[in-house]
Amino acid sequence: MIKIFNFLFLLISLSGFSQLKDSITENKLELGISLKKDFYSGANFINKSLQPQLNYEIDMLYNLNKGYWVGFSYFRNWNSIKSTEYIGDINNATLTGLGIKGKKIVPIDQKWSFIPQLNIGSAIFKYSLRNTEGNQKNFTTDGVAIGIESAIRYNAQKDFYIELVGAYRHIFFQNMKAPSHASVNYYATELMSIGTRFSVDF
Amino acid sequence: MKIILLLLLVVFIAISCEIQLDGNRFYTVQGKLLDTTNQPIKNHHLQVITSKGALFDPYERIILNNGYTNENGYFKIYYPGSSHHTYLDFEPEFYKYDSISSDGHVYGYHTEIELDDENYPENYIDLGNLKIKKEN
Numbered sequence: 001m002i003k004i005f006n007f008l009f010l011l012i013s014l015s016g017f018s019q020l021k022d023s024i025t026e027n028k029l030e031l032g033i034s035l036k037k038d039f040y041s042g043a044n045f046i047n048k049s050l051q052p053q054l055n056y057e058i059d060m061l062y063n064l065n066k067g068y069w070v071g072f073s074y075f076r077n078w079n080s081i082k083s084t085e086y087i088g089d090i091n092n093a094t095l096t097g098l099g100i101k102g103k104k105i106v107p108i109d110q111k112w113s114f115i116p117q118l119n120i121g122s123a124i125f126k127y128s129l130r131n132t133e134g135n136q137k138n139f140t141t142d143g144v145a146i147g148i149e150s151a152i153r154y155n156a157q158k159d160f161y162i163e164l165v166g167a168y169r170h171i172f173f174q175n176m177k178a179p180s181h182a183s184v185n186y187y188a189t190e191l192m193s194i195g196t197r198f199s200v201d202f
Numbered sequence: 203m204k205i206i207l208l209l210l211l212v213v214f215i216a217i218s219c220e221i222q223l224d225g226n227r228f229y230t231v232q233g234k235l236l237d238t239t240n241q242p243i244k245n246h247h248l249q250v251i252t253s254k255g256a257l258f259d260p261y262e263r264i265i266l267n268n269g270y271t272n273e274n275g276y277f278k279i280y281y282p283g284s285s286h287h288t289y290l291d292f293e294p295e296f297y298k299y300d301s302i303s304s305d306g307h308v309y310g311y312h313t314e315i316e317l318d319d320e321n322y323p324e325n326y327i328d329l330g331n332l333k334i335k336k337e338n
Binding site: 084086087139173175186 | 221222223224225226227228229230261262263264265266267268280281282324325326
């Protein structure tokens with residue numbers, strides 16, 4: 001959590017610094033951090049087993065001009081255990097994702113913009129349980145996440161932005177092998193998020 | 203030097219033989235628990251366990267998941283895959299038996315049932331009716 005606040009502080013500081021540069025130069029890079037609340041949905045083993053808590057996402061995007069940006073993003077969330085029935089006797093679970101994203105900034109007026117986005121990448125659920133010695137044993141479920149996202153952006157300072165973000169990700173577990181008689185789906189899950197993104201342009 | 207090499211070999215074997223769990227494989231085991239009079243046993247605790255232990259290979263045991271029988275004696279337990287021996291365990295004082303003679307003698311004791319996955323390619327294991335008896 002301290003790391004996140006340090007990162008936010010860095011963003012705001014960089015925003016102040018970026019105002020010193022020549023205002024004619026077009027910004028080419030954007031650095032952002034999002035804090036979101038996640039929700040799983042669907043009759044799948046992830047939704048039946050895990051209750052997501054805080055999610056943070058860090059991204060860096062490159063300006064392709066005409067309002068189009070592309071780049072990389074990394075996200076991670078923490079989960080509490082809702083039920084162990086379908087997943088095993090775990091005591092901890094996290095979701096980590098790494099992918100590429102693209103977005104289009106559509107100005108509404110001088111201060112406000114609408115931003116539709118697409119993203120695709122890896123998604124890895126990592127679980128822990130304890131062995132007889134009390135040591136944590138980790139194992140993972142690997143997936144591919146395809147997502148859409150939209151945001152309303154407010155230009156708080158010259159190159160510093162605050163966004164209200166809503167996101168949907170469909171995560172496919174393409175390597176999964178599970179019984180066909182299972183009463184829940186082991187091959188996909190859905191992740192929805194809502195939160196705030198802070199970003200600074202350079 | 204030879205002793206160091208031997209020690210390194212032992213450490214390597216111990217590490218390489220660690221139990222690896224697999225979140226990309228899940229299994230179901232189900233069945234029905236009956237007592238010696240063919241009556242269903244309800245609310246009975248069961249565990250799916252994976253373990254290892256051999257020469258130069260420290261013992262390790264992991265409970266993959268827990269389950270209970272319902273009112274009719276049925277149970278269904280989901281668990282992740284393991285690189286090592288996996289089995290269904292009754293509570294310690296119970297055992298399964300395969301048959302019972304007219305004089306009450308019990309044959310074919312099992313304190314656990316093997317669930318090793320090469321026998322179950324569909325990741326689905328139906329053990330049917332299991333008669334268990336409390337140890338005397």
